Amino acid sequence: MSTAVITDSTATLPAAVVAEHGIRVVPLQLVIDGGERIEGDGADASVVVDALHRKAEISTSRPSPATFLRAYEQAAKGGADAIVSLHLSGGLSGTIEAARAAADEAPVPVRVVDSRSVGMGLGFAVIGAARDAAAGRELPELVERAELRCAATxxxxxxxxxxxxxxxxxxxxxxxxxxxxxxxxxxxxxxxxxxxxxxxxxxxxxxxxxxxxxxxxxxxxxxxxxxxxxxxxxxxxxxxxxxxxxxxxxxxxxxxxxxxxxxxxxxxxxxxxxxxxxxxxxxx
Missing domain, CATH: 3.30.1180.10 (Hypothetical Protein Tm841; Chain: A;domain 3)
Incomplete structure (x- = not known):
């Protein structure tokens, strides 16, 4: 079984790491003074630092279920038989709920994991899951190990x-x-x-x-x-x-x-x- 690993942009994974492990990243958005910016594509920490120094109006928004569904469909078209989708804490964002809504419509089984974490707390678990997937671990074990790690992080x-x-x-x-x-x-x-x-x-x-x-x-x-x-x-x-x-x-x-x-x-x-x-x- 080929399992794809999907996460969101708050995992702060470098592009080289994403490419090396074949991880798919769904971006969150920022709105700065009314203009929408995509995290990882025109919006990084330096953009926020500048905006905060300028005292700009800043808000953030989660990806839509449709965005997640496209990512799941693309993973399936790429040969994935299953997907593990790990995301930032549901206590901080509605991202996890959007992922769960999309999982119900996905063409292959999707297990959505709430990391209950942020940043590299999520990122380390994602990289670990990608390595487990590459090693051929089945979906239930892969999810169990990811949840174990997240709980201890x-x-x-x-x-x-x-x-x-x-x-x-x-x-x-x-x-x-x-x-x-x-x-x-x-x-x-x-x-x-x-x-x-x-x-x-x-x-x-x-x-x-x-x-x-x-x-x-x-x-x-x-x-x-x-x-x-x-x-x-x-x-x-x-x-x-x-x-x-x-x-x-x-x-x-x-x-x-x-x-x-x-x-x-x-x-x-x-x-x-x-x-x-x-x-x-x-x-x-």
Whole structure:
């Protein structure tokens, strides 16, 4: 059986990785000052950074079910007997619901997986699924392994401000931190697919150090089924802090540490200066 792997643009997969593994990517959209932009095709993190600095009006939208159906039909025409479709958290976007609606009309069986994650938290699982598909794993096992990995993946965020999360309605339990003193830097994390508060730390420097310690501790206590770990560091207009963090983690962790700009769509909701760290155990 040939299984195709489909994801969305918030997985932040480089074009070379997409091509290498034969992954199909369905893009989300941004609307900047009334003009629609397609993530990955004219809209990347730099576009959002510029728009945020200009204080432009920014919103995002999910792909339509029809867009997903076209992707599923193209995969089937390309020889796929089945499809696994992995996407960003349903707690943050309606993307997963659009994928499920299209799956009912697809010409081949489609299993839609809610990663309950974002960015490389999704991207690592997608790459793993593509490797499993290439190795000939059947659809049920492929889905089981993807879900196992997603459930064990952590995403932590250090945001400069909660304003954009609040405006976009994606703040979750972190709403309790609104109005905190300016010196307090909120460290957030994904819980069950939603953004929740983790800790409040005084000063950005201490918050970065805390992110590092939490990441290293997690990498030193992997589940028994894991065959190593992959770590990703995202940022939006925060390279001067994210790059040293990634370098420090690479010195302390056995395994790759990837540094990448944040998804344009996700960046539009978290705002300038955000740093994210993903820890993704890799199944044997």
């Amino acid at each position: 952590s995403v932590r965020l250090l945001v400069h401000s909660l304003d954009r999360l609040h405006r976009g309605g994606r703040i979750g339990g972190a709403r309790a931190l609104l109005g905190s003193a300016l010196a307090i830097k909120p460290v957030l994390h994904m819980v069950d697919g939603h953004v929740e508060p983790l800790e409040r730390v005084r000063t950005a420097g201490r918050a970065i150090a805390r992110l590092q310690e939490l990441t290293v501790a997690e990498c030193e206590a992997l589940p028994d089924w894991a065959d190593g770990v992959e770590v990703g560091v995202h940022h939006l207009d925060a390279a001067t802090r994210a790059e040293p963090l990634a370098a420090a983690l690479a010195e302390r962790i056995e395994g790759p540490v990837e540094l990448a700009p944040m998804s344009a769509v996700i960046g539009a909701h978290v705002g300038l200066g955000t740093i994210g760290v993903v820890v993704s155990p890799r199944p044997r």
